[in-house]
Structure formats: C-alpha cells, structure tokens
Amino acid sequence: MSVILTFTTSGGDIPFGRALPAGDATAELDRVVPLSDGALPYVWVHATDAEYRRFEDALRSEGASDVTVVDEFDDRRLYRITWDEVPDGVTRTLSEVDGGISLLQASGDRDTWEFEARFPDQSALSTFNDRCREVGIDLDVTSLYQPDPDGTSAHGLTESQRDTLVAALDSGYYDIPRSTTTVELAETLDISDQSLSERLRRAHAALVENTLR
Incomplete structure (x- = not known):
C-alpha cells in the first residue's frame, strides 16, 4: 500500500x-x-x-x-x-x-x-x-x-489539509469576527503565513470540488 x-x-x-x-x-x-x-x-x-x-x-x-x-x-x-x-x-x-x-x-x-x-x-x-x-x-x-483506498481523506482532502482546516476551525479562524489571524495560526502549525494561505486555498478547492460538483 x-x-x-x-x-x-x-x-x-x-x-x-x-x-x-x-x-x-x-x-x-x-x-x-x-x-x-x-x-x-x-x-x-x-x-x-x-x-x-x-x-x-x-x-x-x-x-x-x-x-x-x-x-x-x-x-x-x-x-x-x-x-x-x-x-x-x-x-x-x-x-x-x-x-x-x-x-x-x-x-x-x-x-x-x-x-x-x-x-x-x-x-x-x-x-x-x-x-x-x-x-x-x-x-x-x-x-x-497510509491513505484511504481512494488515496485521500474524506472529501478529497490530504491529511495535512484536513489537519489545517480543523486547526483553523478550533482556533476561531472562521468565527465572525475572527478569533485568530493567519499569522497566529501559521505559528501554531509551524509553517509560514504564505504556506498556510496556500494550504487553505487548496483545501477549500478540494471541498468544493468533492462536495458541491
């Protein structure tokens, strides 16, 4: 596998x-x-x-x-x-x-x-x-x-994308108003602010592709 x-x-x-x-x-x-x-x-x-x-x-x-x-x-x-x-x-x-x-x-x-x-x-x-x-x-x-049989986690997400979305949700990134910033969330995940933005963008695209189309 x-x-x-x-x-x-x-x-x-x-x-x-x-x-x-x-x-x-x-x-x-x-x-x-x-x-x-x-x-x-x-x-x-x-x-x-x-x-x-x-x-x-x-x-x-x-x-x-x-x-x-x-x-x-x-x-x-x-x-x-x-x-x-x-x-x-x-x-x-x-x-x-x-x-x-x-x-x-x-x-x-x-x-x-x-x-x-x-x-x-x-x-x-x-x-x-x-x-x-x-x-x-x-x-x-x-x-x-080892990935699921379809090669990804649920909804077409990779493991790192799923973990990032969960961390964003738990930290209040999606709250209105937001409880955290991309800089703070990136520091929590030990990645750069740019890498976080790119990973979130890919994760959001995967969710739309696999749930709405």
Whole structure:
C-alpha cells in the first residue's frame, strides 16, 4: 500500500529555494507532478518585479534551459520550467527512487520548504530516507500515513489539509469576527503565513470540488 510522507527541509535542498531571493518571496508547485516525467515543470512564485528577475536568472544557473511566464497576476506568476536534468537536492533524490513517486504538494521560501510525497510502498520510502542520509539532506518528518483506498481523506482532502482546516476551525479562524489571524495560526502549525494561505486555498478547492460538483 502507498505511503504519504510530509516533511520539511532546508530551502537549499531544492532548486526553487536556492533560486528565491531572501525576503518575502515564496514559491509553490502548481500541481501533482510524477517526478519521472520531468522535474517540477510548473511553479507559482509570489515576489516583486526585481525578485522575479533574480529568481529567473538563478533558475538558469541551476540548469533550467527555459523559464517561461505562463500566467501573471498582481501578486504572483506561474512559471513553466524546462530542465536539462533533475537539479541536485530533494527532487533528484526522489526521482532516483524506483516506483513512481509523486509530489502532492511542495511550497516554501529561501529558508524552508514543506513537501508532501506519495511513495508506492514502505520499501521506496526507506530507500528515499537512506539516500537522503547519504547525500546529507536533513529531513524533518511531520506526518507519515497510509491513505484511504481512494488515496485521500474524506472529501478529497490530504491529511495535512484536513489537519489545517480543523486547526483553523478550533482556533476561531472562521468565527465572525475572527478569533485568530493567519499569522497566529501559521505559528501554531509551524509553517509560514504564505504556506498556510496556500494550504487553505487548496483545501477549500478540494471541498468544493468533492462536495458541491
């Protein structure tokens, strides 16, 4: 049975973390991407105009042969990225494990990234952990579980999305007026304010998709 691992790691262990400028710039994978089909082709970036330029230049130095803006809004850009090869770090280590590992979610900034990855079985997960130790990647595991038969928790939510919604409800985030802020809730969950907003957005979309359509 497949296993879902949620973990955090240094921003230096993923090309997007290394490419993001220091400050408030953040990035988030746009969708589930099988690593064997090409490493992380789409990513949302929240930054300023000057930071976008530095990010694009840094990605090319990481081995990206093409960096294209697909969509652009006031507060974010969606990039499509073509890599000559899988960059060093967590993504390369994941891609080297046989069995069709997929990233369900990944977001972060220059300092810290949170990942949620599906492994086909426990053996693949053990191989990934071993290879991370071999190359000096330090993982901080936040959850490990086997999904329901449909691959998600109730209403299409991942475990981290469900936990975040429950924490938001319990803390009064949905009260009128609100009893807590996104900053306070993010601190409680030990994630960034941006990561919290992105996770809530994904969770709300999953609920609508699986309950109202």
